[in-house]
Amino acid sequence: MHSTVTTDLSNLYQNLHDITGNNHKENVVLFKTGAFNPIHRAHLFNMIKAKEYLERIHDFRVIGGYLSPSHDEYVQAKLDEEFIVGHHRVRMCEEAIKEANQQHWLSVDKAEIMASHIMSISKVTLDLQTFINEMLKSERPIRVIFVTGLDLFNDCHGMRVMQQSPWNGVAVVYRSGVQEKLVESMQCVPCEKLFYIRNDSADNQSEVLSGISSTEIRQRLRNEQWCEDLTYPSILNYMKMMRNEQKRR
Template identity: 50%
Template sequence: MHSDETTNVNILLSNLRANNDENIVLIKTGALNPVHRSHISNLVQTKQYLEDVYHFHVLGGYISPTHDEYVYLKLRDDWITGECRIAMCEKAIEEAGQQSWLSVDKAECMAKEFVDLSIVSSSLQKFINDKLKLSTPIRVIYVCGLDLFNRCGGLRSLRYSKMGVAVVYRPGEQETIVKQAVIKDSNIFYVPIKDEIKWTLEDVSSTLIRKTLKNNQSCEHLTYTSVIDYLRTIPIRPLKHKCIVDEKDE
């Protein structure tokens, strides 16, 4: 599934260093229709937390847009092609200044059909370990919001396959399951957030961005300027638009 064509391992090689810290790679999947600020900030927060508290060394992180088949069936008229979603993720990473360790993983989008997130994650882990061949294997940790963790029964398939799950708080979601799971399972990491901050957080979502843009309202606080500019170049309609590619990217 993963290959040199889909996955840039150069960011991992550039961040290798000689120490005894466990090397970690993060992955976040999702429709990313479109990518927003919380997608990037969740990865940044997770990296900082794992390095500060667990002394892991995060070599890199990947944002993996979900296959068109799934996103189209889910969103219909609001569906944006995988090619365009990849392009917007690349722009978001660059605008956020995280390109030294974050990259877009195209394997899921380029697959022949929809692939479950556990298979995507395990395929990535196998690929990067086969490529880098370090003395100690690199562990992939899947980053998700609290809503997905609750909805998918704690993502057990990832926790029991020599990987891990890092969960980031999302407004309005119950924390009972994840707090109990962290105590019982060392492969679950709950990225903390202060209680006084929780009540001030806005629940950012791609749905809100699409709705805001359709109403001709400002959404710079929800996603990146480069993403908004890109969205305005494409009609959000199924099977009726092609990706607008910058000349410098052709």
């Protein structure tokens, strides 16, 4: 499933090469799937927040991260006429990463979107982890930690399978208005594979960003409303280009 065609490893190679000082830290890669229809500010914010938390609290070294747009078949069934074809969603993810200046560690994984059929989150995550370790051949295995919002974590009943070997864990990011009872109850049992990133910001930035959704972006665009607080100007420009192309057909 994963290959050098679908998955760019250059960030991982470069960041491993640049390591100085403490070589005893555990190297990890962050991974997030989603429709990204379209990508918005909270998607990247959650990845950045997870990276900062895991490095600061758990002393991991995050050597890279991937956004994985979901398979066209899945997104089209879910969104119908609002569905954005896969290669456009990939391109917008790339543009967002560049605009947010996170390209030194984040990139887009195309394995899920290029697969012949829909794959489960656990399958895609484990396959990425296997591919990375086969290619990098590090002395210590590199773990891939799946990053998810609290809402999806609850919908998937705590993603228990992702916290069992050979999977290497889940980082759950707080989302405004979503019940925390499940994740807090699971944290009562000591676990090295469940990481809950609470809303500990002194300002309300996390609260505002955690409430952003692609649904709201699509709704505002239909009403010709301002959206730059929800996503990046490059994404809005790209979507405008897509609409203009559709009108010319």
